Amino acid sequence: MKKINFRKMVLLAIFSMTVFACDKNEVQEEDISENVNSVTDEIYNTKSSGNLIDAIYLGRNVTLLEVENGKYLYDGDVLLERNDFSIPVEESNRGVYGGGNWPNRNVRWKYASGVSQDLKNKWTSAMNTWSSQLNFSFTQISGSSGDYILVQQNSSGSAYSTSIGRKGGQQIISVDPRYYGSGNVVHEIGHAVGLIHEQKRPDRDNYIIVNYSNIRPNWTSQYDKCSSCTPNGTFDYSSIMLYGSRASSSVVYNTSIPAMTRKDGSIWNAQRSYLSTGDKAAINAKY
Template sequence: MFKPSFSALAYLALFGTISLASCSKEQQVQPDQPEQVAQDQAELAYPGQTGEAKAGEWGGQPVSYQEINGDKVYEGDILLTSEQLTSGSDGDQQRPGSAGRTTGRWPSGIVYYTIDAALPNQARVTDAIAHWQANSPVRFIARTTQTAYVTFRVGSGCSSNIGRTGSRQYINLASGCSTGNTIHEIGHAVGLFHEQTRNDRDTFVNILTQNIQSGYEGNFTKYSASGYGGTDYGALDFGSIMMYGSFSFSSNGQPTITKKDGSTFNIQRTGLSAGDKSGIDAMY
């Protein structure tokens, strides 16, 4: 079965509705475009590289991804496994959900992990873990003999497997990946997708496809357009740590996402939003 999808404000559609106050265009602070460009480049498995476009099946539904250096890259920073792409299972570990969507939850909300000794600046990992533990029911326990666990290691960019895969999986961190980026990648590892791919997102935002960098159009595709089912609850959360900013993956300096009134907004990579927290509470 498909799991209900959460809005960024209430991750995975199981949760309560949270309304957002709207701002007029005049009230909007202009987004920091250089910051958004930096975040875009960070939250890619392989910054500056594109791969061969591939089509496969995930949970019995069609999915498009890029193959780069042997990795199956989805939505820029999500790494799919061969098992996810070949299994016809309807189980929670195989079905993608939607923005604030979830997949592959960790039993009892416990994530077992290791940190590769070669990873520099390990404080960004421990600080990100501390943030998750202070703001959600998810617990992180150092791995001993468990077969399903996350390893934080050096990567070309910031990337993660999605949900619990059932074996060793990775959160990859380049030197430019911040604590905020690490919090975002942990979101993927616990089962969260990007907020802008919600089925109901057109109620809240305009997607300006003519401004999206070639090869990254799939990062903005609604899950329903990819053949996935699900239900959105609550309002789209512009402040979610899983949400792109207005200028994310812009090819020409013009916005790729705006609010319905045409105003722009910043990317947020500081920490879990109030909506993120309530969504995770309902999920775990």
């Protein structure tokens, strides 16, 4: 109990100090001035602070950030609802709900209302990447029966998926096309078909150093290891599921200090152009 209250206090204090730092325009300017070639890491930008809670999702112990409207943020850009996970004291199997494969690598989807041509082009390009590089197929549906991804546009600076793997029924990929390109959409489809962030591999400490002292408490979970995950192959710095070394001022206290480095201290940019050898191997092992 003490732990939760302390966390609350820390989060409230940090939130009150960083309201202006979370402004989208400021983040965007900063990213551009630091590195013109950098791409934006996918993130769900919370409008408010929330509690961190311990939960079980897909059979794993995770930390979730409770954000607005009864939503729970896992790993920076995976937005869950309450019945997607369990908490440790509950006798429930809800924590393993979801995470399924899409039969025959066929993903069913449809657009939400209000999706711009810009985002439609990015979605189409991202589908083509998964089709051409990993033999996925995509079926656009009308109606709302069966399992499908609702492709949605937001204007909050966010890019997120509401599930790791096929959830059952509707799941959402939501993107603000002002900040994210087709490669970011490829990344979100990665979550929707079952991939987690590369930096969460249980063996990642053999490859990278996470600079926790520079990461704001709300965002540490996206850098935490998934100790129960089965890694495939070796750590892949080219994975489309790996965040870049540097993070925005919403995530880190000091943007000149990397959130992650290689063991030798060197840094990398996020790769959002193609599915890497490791990404393909992971999918081929899963499907």
